[in-house]
Amino acid sequence: MKLCLDCIVCFQKQALFATKDLDDELRSRILKKVMFFLYNADWKTSSDEFANEVHRIIREVSGLSDPYKEIKKRSNEISLKMYPVLKKLLDRESSGNRLYTAAKIAIAGNIIDFGPSNEFDLESTIDEVMSKDLTINNFKSLEEKVVSSESMLYFADNAGEIVFDKIFIEEMLRTRNKPFEQISFVVKSGPIINDAMLEDAYEVGLDRLPNIRFLEISNGEKNSASSRRSDEVRRYIEEHDIVISKGQGNFEGLSDFHNIFFMLMAKCNVIAKELGVDIRSSVIKYKE
Template sequence: MRTHLDCYPCFVRQAVDAARFAGVDATAQKHAVRTAMEVLGTVDAELDPPRVAGRLYRALRDELGQADPYAQVKEASTKAALELYPWLSERVAASDDPLEAAVRVAIAGSVIDAGPADTAPTAADLWAHTQRVLSAPLAVDDLDALRAELARAPWVLYLADNAGETVFDRVLIETLRLPVTYAVKSGPTLNDATRADALAAGLGSRARIVDVGCAVPGLDLGRCSAEFRRAFATAPVVLAKGQANYESLSEAGHRVFSLLQVTCPVIAGDLGAPVDGVVIRRASTAVLAEV
């Protein structure tokens, strides 16, 4: 998915959010915005939004002088999600279709997104949001195709999205009853999950955790490690969580299934789905030359 003109105001707003999360003063916040605009003025607009964002956040980390401006919100998000974990597990176990319920739970976790949000949700927020996602119609429904692929897959590659959301992923991983390789960022970028965030969510005993080899939103295969690229190339099924992974992998081939709730009008237009739509989408024909 290419970067649209409407993405640019969002990039600038995220620069402001990153500066505020970092706790810097108003002058430093203005410098962060100037840095963002300088990056956006030179970056190739043909890149997908996560690649643009990756360049932006690297520049912002240097500008702000903080390795992880989102550390506190990530910790708070994981804590709130863990409070909800027993209910999530029980809700899936009691469902007539545990796989669908677990997929919906995983999608519900995508509300934990510091890209468009400026605070961590509470356990009550997450509970209410999950209830809505569990009962909402699917705006894009490739669940049957996903079910069929999982039935014959010997293992699954699961691309993490955000910290805290990792707890919701854990519910789906426990429901799959398949070996899962859980791929996380190799360093901080926004509130994306790292190895430490996955371990804090209790995934250490549920999946094999691997680093992708870089720290950018979504998935930039050209920057990933050779080890991860081999895992991606050989995975029989890839579960790609969240909007950034969708933006990176919307044309990555039929092995890839995007699980997300739409919050961005640009992505809504690309999907042909409404904002707030719940999406299980099989990717279209592969175009990833790096693989």
């Protein structure tokens, strides 16, 4: 997905939020360097590549290896406290509706995002998503793939949100009544915004799911893992029976690929316009 002009302003807001606890002089230097990059960069580059560079600059100039570390830890803790409540919500559903409800729970968790906005109400978002139909609803195709597939590739988005993903995957296993031969769960190889990393996946207990392995994609640092748009990631997609992409960032980076279910909440005008939906719409979109 190509960069949109609205993204330029969003990246500057991200730089301000990521450095909110630093002194004004250092914040000014970081913001100027980010603005210098934005001014000189090729605006035909993809938005996820821009994000990688903006947050690399923030880490480099601030000296903070992970500016969102405490936010991610707190997001995981809050979501884990909600886990039993959400499981009870599922238990109130009839057998035929459980997987659909679990999918909506996973989408509701996508609101835990400090990229497009740093203000959200998790509990009210869950209520909102549960009370409305999906705006783009390819759930039936997803359900069929869940039942028939032997391998799954799951691109995670944010810390905290991955607890909601865990509930969804657990419900997939219940629906199938057998494990996948392999679940490949994709996280970031290093810090960028509040994106989930390997340590977050272990912190919320995803490693206890049957036949799961973890793959890493790059946060933009040199000599890190492969980027979302790499041939290696394309190979991952081709090798798995079902592929699920969570969130806006993965949609931006993977929208050129095929055989992917995109699950997200549209949280900004750019993504909403690209999908042809209103802001705060919940989406399961299959790209064949």
